[in-house]
Amino acid sequence: MTKMIQCISPVDGRVYAERPALSFEAANQAALDARAAQKDWAALPLQERIATVLAGVEKLQAMNPTLVEELAWQMGRPTRYGGEMGGVIERAEYMAGIAEQALAPTIVEQSPQFKRHIAREPVGVVFIIAPWNYPFMTAINTLVPALIAGNSVLLKHASQTLLVGERLAEAFHAGGVPEAVFQNVFLDHAATEALIRARHFGFVNFTGSVNGGAAIEQAAAGTFTATGLELGGKDPAYVRSDADIEAAVPGLMDGALFNAGQCCCGIERIYVHASLYDAFVEKAVAWTRELTLGNPFAADTTLGPMAHKRFAATVREQVAEAVSSGARALIDPELFPADDGGAYLAPQILVQVDHSMRVMREESFGPVVGIMPVQSDAEAIELMNDSPYGLTASIWTADSSTAAAIGAQLQTGTVFMNRCDYLDPALCWTGCKDTGRGAALSPLGYMAVTRPKSYHLKEVSA
Missing domain, CATH: 3.40.309.10 (Aldehyde Dehydrogenase; Chain A, domain 2)
Structure with missing residues (x-):
């Protein structure tokens, strides 16, 4: 029997939305599709990826009246505040604006005999597990730099904001991001942890509880998968x-x-x-x-x-x-x-x-x-x-x-x-102690979704 993931609206207590959870087999295939599509996406010129991602943000902005209403039903925020689009645009435009500099190679030597530099390469597939309290802005923090850097992305949103991932995927696909490059998935905890254990991801970003962060770390143990964890706060x-x-x-x-x-x-x-x-x-x-x-x-x-x-x-x-x-x-x-x-x-x-x-x-x-x-x-x-x-x-x-x-x-x-x-x-968004580890936003946000690769090229004279 297919498990249903439900959003219970705090406004009136009714089931506002529900979606069937993917089986592990279907989720596994989504991750494989993301990996297959990532190479061609990464091969596009950086400026083309930037323009495509920003086009997706523009499509999302056009949807804002609907998003504000849906957010009120899903997690209760008053509609008078107009949603999260101001923060989404500020963060997306900033990260797009610094991408060329942040992703540029570090030149160590450029001489007739040696060319030495450190490049940044995409990690492959990025898995974003997003929370419900600021569901668009928290997802954008990693989604935008991950895509711009040349990664594919799987997004799993909290059940309380079940529709947000669908809206993000709809907007970014309309902006030109290939469907396999950015996928919204509905997963239960077991399938989520199984995907991580299966070593599908180069980076997992999780925002949520301390216990949730511990479960992510345990699932990643021994896989050498990098994680970024923003957990509790006081x-x-x-x-x-x-x-x-x-x-x-x-x-x-x-x-x-x-x-x-x-x-x-x-x-x-x-x-x-x-x-x-x-x-x-x-x-x-x-x-x-x-x-x-x-x-x-x-x-x-x-x-x-x-x-x-x-x-x-x-x-x-x-x-x-x-x-x-x-x-x-x-x-x-x-x-x-x-x-x-x-x-x-x-x-x-x-x-x-x-x-x-x-x-x-x-x-x-x-x-x-x-x-x-x-x-x-x-x-x-x-x-x-x-x-x-x-x-x-x-x-x-x-x-x-x-x-x-x-x-x-x-x-x-x-x-x-x-x-x-x-x-x-x-500025870098980060925490310490039980709040977690990792860095989002700022140039450091690109470091999380890329890996360094060194080039030591020596010319040999005839």
Whole structure:
């Protein structure tokens, strides 16, 4: 019996979309087809591949009204925010713009006797396992450089955003990318891991949970397949005594609660210098009370449902445990009547929290943030580093030199000053500790989807 992969809409709990999972035999054939098609794709001139990929992005952009509506049904983001196309275009155009330089050979010697250089070659077939929270942008991070570099790509999207892979394939095929070069596949976990074990891929990119990343590594063990893993996060922020809280409060609260808190680099814990703590908390509560929780298609909704009721249940459990251990919840859920005990979840601010509580140590990935006072930079640094994760950290201060000095002591992939929750495509997107390993975006993003090849050419005189 064929297994069906379903997307349960958080909007109303119905099955919004379902697709049959490929058998391993069919998935195996898709990977073989991708490998067969890759050679001709890589043989095309670089500028032709770039133009074709950008044509695919243009086709995707034209589909945006439909994509925004489908995203609301699939994972609950309010339609008022217009989807992800701004970020998709920014990242795709940047990576296309640097491709020639990033992929150019490194010339070591060019003399009458020797020609020595290091070239970059495509790894072959790239496997992208994409998440549901920013399903287009996270896929684009690897899809665009992988195709431009001359690879074929298999894309497996999360069941919660089942239609996204189909839309990406539709757009890129319309832009001219051959169907075998970019394939969207529907796979269960067993088939996914079996494909990796079968050594089909030169690179596997996975964005998801720590447990999911561990499963990918285990499947790849002994195959020598390169992996890029962006896993969990518990991103901290520090508001120094010289910070502008009129900017810090909306910046950080939006970073904590946008997309119902379901952001890879969302702010989940905030440390505020004691001299600003009371004022910051007061303004944060006032800002949060202005949110409107509701149906993502309603014009006034600023906070939609979480993507699945089980995700919301995790957040509710963390909040309840924290309160039972002495934390104080500052947002009255009755201010948000759409909170139904399921996927629709009121935002929450917790104070009197500490690091013995799950809500300050484990990933929440929902609309809750804990706020703690600190007495010094040293205390803030210690608390920010007291986490198994390390994706981003946000420092709010008037002094960039101090921000850099603090950032140098933080165990994180990206340091922000006076902003948060953003991916700059010119900078490497990476993490440390249980957040994973690897590099996306920036010139380093091309290193993940290519391999070095050295040429040592000696002229012999007659």
